[in-house]
Amino acid sequence: MKDRALATVLHRARVGSMVLVRLGVPGWRSARPGQFAMLQAEGSGCFLPRAFSVHAQREGSSDGSEVSFLIAPIGAATDELVALSPGDRVWALGPLGRGFDILGELPRHGAPGGSGRLLIVGGGVGVAPFVLALERLREIAAASTGGAHSEVLLLFGFRDAVQADALTLFEPAVAALRAEGVPVHLEGICEDGSLGRPGLVTKLLEEHARSGDAVIACGAHAMCEAVWDICLRTGDGLDAWFSLEAGMACGFGSCLGCVMPMADGVLARVCREGPVFSGREVFGEARHPCAAPDAGGGGS
Amino acid sequence: MNDAHDATVGSGANAPSRTPHGLATRLGPIELSHPIINASGTLDLFEVAATLADVDEAAAAAFLADPPVAAYVPKTVTPHPRPGNPPPRILETAGGMLNSIGLPNGGIEAFVTRELPRLLSLPCPVILNVGGFARDDYVEVAAVLRVALEEALGEAHEEALGEAHEAVVVGASWLSRVGLELNVSCPNVHTGCMSIGSDRDETAAVVAAVREEWPGLLLVKLTPNVTHVVPIARAAAEAGADGLSLVNTFKGLALDRVSLKPYLGGVTGGLSGPAIKPLALRIVYEVRAAVDIPLVGMGGVGSVQDVLEFLACGASVVAVGASGFRDPWKPRTLAVELEAALEARSMALAEVIGMAHE
Numbered sequence: 001m002k003d004r005a006l007a008t009v010l011h012r013a014r015v016g017s018m019v020l021v022r023l024g025v026p027g028w029r030s031a032r033p034g035q036f037a038m039l040q041a042e043g044s045g046c047f048l049p050r051a052f053s054v055h056a057q058r059e060g061s062s063d064g065s066e067v068s069f070l071i072a073p074i075g076a077a078t079d080e081l082v083a084l085s086p087g088d089r090v091w092a093l094g095p096l097g098r099g100f101d102i103l104g105e106l107p108r109h110g111a112p113g114g115s116g117r118l119l120i121v122g123g124g125v126g127v128a129p130f131v132l133a134l135e136r137l138r139e140i141a142a143a144s145t146g147g148a149h150s151e152v153l154l155l156f157g158f159r160d161a162v163q164a165d166a167l168t169l170f171e172p173a174v175a176a177l178r179a180e181g182v183p184v185h186l187e188g189i190c191e192d193g194s195l196g197r198p199g200l201v202t203k204l205l206e207e208h209a210r211s212g213d214a215v216i217a218c219g220a221h222a223m224c225e226a227v228w229d230i231c232l233r234t235g236d237g238l239d240a241w242f243s244l245e246a247g248m249a250c251g252f253g254s255c256l257g258c259v260m261p262m263a264d265g266v267l268a269r270v271c272r273e274g275p276v277f278s279g280r281e282v283f284g285e286a287r288h289p290c291a292a293p294d295a296g297g298g299g300s
Numbered sequence: 301m302n303d304a305h306d307a308t309v310g311s312g313a314n315a316p317s318r319t320p321h322g323l324a325t326r327l328g329p330i331e332l333s334h335p336i337i338n339a340s341g342t343l344d345l346f347e348v349a350a351t352l353a354d355v356d357e358a359a360a361a362a363f364l365a366d367p368p369v370a371a372y373v374p375k376t377v378t379p380h381p382r383p384g385n386p387p388p389r390i391l392e393t394a395g396g397m398l399n400s401i402g403l404p405n406g407g408i409e410a411f412v413t414r415e416l417p418r419l420l421s422l423p424c425p426v427i428l429n430v431g432g433f434a435r436d437d438y439v440e441v442a443a444v445l446r447v448a449l450e451e452a453l454g455e456a457h458e459e460a461l462g463e464a465h466e467a468v469v470v471g472a473s474w475l476s477r478v479g480l481e482l483n484v485s486c487p488n489v490h491t492g493c494m495s496i497g498s499d500r501d502e503t504a505a506v507v508a509a510v511r512e513e514w515p516g517l518l519l520v521k522l523t524p525n526v527t528h529v530v531p532i533a534r535a536a537a538e539a540g541a542d543g544l545s546l547v548n549t550f551k552g553l554a555l556d557r558v559s560l561k562p563y564l565g566g567v568t569g570g571l572s573g574p575a576i577k578p579l580a581l582r583i584v585y586e587v588r589a590a591v592d593i594p595l596v597g598m599g600g601v602g603s604v605q606d607v608l609e610f611l612a613c614g615a616s617v618v619a620v621g622a623s624g625f626r627d628p629w630k631p632r633t634l635a636v637e638l639e640a641a642l643e644a645r646s647m648a649l650a651e652v653i654g655m656a657h658e
Contacts, residue, residue, distance in 0.1 A: 001352055001354065001355065002352070002355055002356060004626075004627050004628075004629065029355040046392060047395060047396055047573050047574065047622070047626075048392050048397060048622075048625060048626055091626070095355075096351065246387065246388070247388055247390055247391060248390070249397060249626075250624075250625040250628075252347055252628070253344055253347030253348075253350065253351060254342065254343055254344040254624070254628065255342070255390065255399070255401070255625050256384065256404055257389045257390030257399060257401065258387075258389075258390075261386075261387070266383075267384065272347065272350075272351070
């Protein structure tokens with residue numbers, strides 16, 4: 001975070017049931033994959049901003065950077081944001097939080113005990129942070145002296161074909177990573193079967209996960225729990241990191257509203273200690289038979 | 301809501317960083333460069349600084365060297381550590397937000413070792429906020445804080461009262477630098493606190509007992525969740541309070557939209573934000589008419605118009621609460637705007653205070 005900036009909408013594009021909003025943000029400091037920003041339409045009828053993962057960014061001049069957010073309209077605040085037109089303004093505070101900072105450290109090709117494979121699991125609007133993650137992986141591959149990931153698999157789950165339009169957002173970043181010599185597999189599945197067989201993203205993960213893989217994931221809490229469960233079943237070497245979501249008032253550690261219980265019982269702030277946590281931190285080593293906490297009613 | 305206002309003012313690096321002139325005021329022995337502070341639990345200066353430091357160490361240092369508040373009120377400290385309430389803890393509601401945070405804190409021992417030193421390193425006065433579950437809790441915490449402050453800054457010297465900035469020199473009186481606010485009004489804990497502040501005699505007893513231990517500024521933050529605030533306000537003043545903070549949040553309930561069960565982990569919560577402004581204004585107005593000690597007004601403050609209205613109702617200091625969540629620089633912005641607003645009215649700060657009663 002640098003300061004709260006009045007950003008300008010540069011571009012707005014409908015992507016299935018979601019909207020990609022590109023903002024020109026003055027003073028923006030480069031976000032790491034998984035970091036987020038608090039956004040609120042100027043003149044909003046809502047009281048608080050909402051948290052959104054940074055989808056993509058392009059470093060800019062002194063006038064600001066171009067920063068994109070993938071927004072699903074699920075309530076009053078997101079309805080306002082997706083209805084904006086170029087030239088409209090948005091209060092933006094970010095980047096905030098701890099992202100997928102482990103991307104540069106994950107076991108890569110030839111690492112002991114590691115497969116060198118990275119599985120990226122997203123559900124619905126939870127795919128948002130992974131364009132930035134692919135860009136980071138491309139940087140790692142470009143800078144690497146033979147230690148890039150042996151393969152990157154993007155496994156995305158959607159409700160229906162309309163929501164699955166979001167797959168198109170990943171094609172340029174996937175091509176760029178392939179161009180660095182990293183094999184990339186992109187696969188989507190829909191609950192209603194409109195991409196072939198019906199199912200949840202966890203079905204894809206079960207098919208592909210192998211011992212020694214690393215997983216990064218973002219989606220509903222129930223999805224994250226199920227992903228971790230698969231990790232525990234698949235073998236000791238499989239590790240995972242999750243970007244979690246919680247209603248928050250500030251995004252910078254003041255309100256203590258976004259706490260979530262970790263496996264050891266301690267409450268961690270999603271905004272500061274997260275939003276990215278390791279599976280061990282959040283869920284612990286034990287299998288998790290319990291249902292996810294109710295995710296409804298919160299942020300909109 | 302008050303967002304229309306945001307369009308015309310910058311924030312953060314864009315916000316005017318100068319200290320407004322002509323707004324100097326005081327709260328008992330504590331001199332304030334302007335009348336805008338924060339409400340306890342709504343702004344953590346050190347967390348803002350840590351977040352700034354993620355990208356810019358210099359910006360973090362600059363933030364702490366010139367905080368956006370005239371005095372800083374940290375989160376409530378209680379005698380023993382508390383984890384706070386189970387999540388979910390907050391929900392936006394029409395015109396504001398409902399919270400059930402539940403006073404998470406490390407307890408007074410950790411507060412004295414870890415929090416107090418960095419609080420005393422701030423260039424602005426601090427008003428320490430104390431919560432408890434029984435009368436003795438408040439007395440115990442006040443006594444521990446007094447000892448710690450005397451150790452850190454030297455014994456209190458009455459003669460230093462009123463000498464601006466004198467206390468910043470180590471060894472001088474801390475009375476002009478550190479105050480105490482008794483939180484007898486948190487709606488999110490099940491015993492003590494609000495149940496003390498809802499009772500006139502209990503409030504008076506707590507205030508009188510703390511008064512024995514605490515020589516400095518003593519504020520009492522009252523709950524609006526009673527039929528009549530005035531008798532409690534009067535009792536607190538008669539028991540030795542130097543000022544009253546009005547008001548804490550309004551107890552409320554929100555349901556999950558799907559399950560139709562209480563949404564918050566603590567079931568009920570405290571309502572804040574623009575929705576409560578008229579309710580808070582009414583209480584400040586009534587208490588001002590009945591009690592003659594300084595008032596810190598708060599409840600839905602988000603614009604300079606809100607500040608003017610709380611001042612006019614009789615507050616001499618105004619606190620920004622939930623609005624600070626979306627903009628931690630808000631108090632400074634409002635102070636700068638207040639200066640302009642007073643100039644536009646050709647009025648001094650003191651002339652506005654209480655003018656709704658004339």
